[in-house]
Amino acid sequence: MLLAVVILLIFLHYTGLSRPLEGLAIRIFSPLQIQVYRAGAGINSLYSVMAGSADNRDWEEIEKQLQSLIVEKAALQTQVNEKEELLKQCNFLKPLNLAAVSARVIGKNPEANLQAIILDRGAADGIAAGMALISEAGIMVGKITRVNNHTSEAALTTDARSRIAALIQNSSQSKGIISGEHGLSLKMELIPQNEKVSAGDIIVTSGLEQNIPSGLAIGRVIRTEAEANSYFQTAYIQPLTKMDNLTVVSIIKSQPL
């Protein structure tokens, strides 16, 4: 009997008949979820501070400043590269002009293996799959994977499903795809061995994806690994921001003009 009801609900969902009811339920629960999520993130932050050293506050302040400097440097570096490229092609550089919409995190995907957040913005706000998510500091933290009418799901960059076209800001501007590793870190594979990649190099989006502008800072190389008898090396990347306590993000809706 119960199974028959579930099958009926599946039918109603895929025919779209139950969608308004689902949307209504999400809208009713969202305000409470925002508060609960903030409380959880707050407790998690408190725990992180308590678990760290006594100088944590100073350290966090320095880390924030460093983050903003890295973002600034990454943006400038990208602009410089673009200018050089455009000068070569005798084109004009147009200033970055991104339209973004802010969204609040109302929860995370309950599946244990996913690093995906649920946002309180959906198709009704012009959100579409593939759009980039940036943190308040301007660091790319994920990509929209699924859109409902009033909510959407975004895979964080550390999610095992996440694939982002990126480039390393080194002398050869190594391009590749970065993927999430166990929900904790990132890696970029298939970098030719003759391209020099060093710890500390900044990774930014390459702009090769349709909805993601170039130059958004993602992470910093912490080490590289090159296997013997292989033409390629792998760069292991640390995200520039902590993904655990995101409460507000911005969704970039358009490419730079």
Added chain:
Amino acid sequence: MIRYVVSVIAVVFLGIFQVSFLTTWPWPVSSLNLILSLIIFLAVIISYPRALGWAFGCGLFLELYSGVFFGLTTLALILTVIAINFLFNNFFTNRSKYSLLIIGFLGTLIYNLIFLLGAAAAYYFNFFRREGLFDLWSIFFWQPIFNLIILMIIFLAYQLTSNRLKSIFLMSGVTNYEIKHRP
């Protein structure tokens, strides 16, 4: 009627707690599935029909935020309750904490197996495309560990607050008068 309303509110709060609170914790603690643990506890210790009802309600709530095809979470929860009820009736003799822990472990594995098979079948038949791989380490190692810890906590809390799990000794041929006036 009031009991049903209270159950629905409890299901919603539990769902919100799972989706918006537990998931903010760092990995691997975030792999804890409180809803599954509670449903296993209900099925083994409290009552099978109530566990089925909660599996249905919690499943429906989780569907709103699930990354797999609609209905899979609810089906997996209901089938897990049916499976652990079968195991309990045929292979276990009492409602002890050891039975609960073993069934809790098996229940977590059964749930995740149904979930994985369902997602794989949906992908195979081109019914629902789910990008990326499942993190089997989280599903089959960390989640059972944390689920068992939380099951133990729920069991002990229930034992402390309810008479249902207290030991009862039956003494034949002894009257209440004799028990009261025993030297």
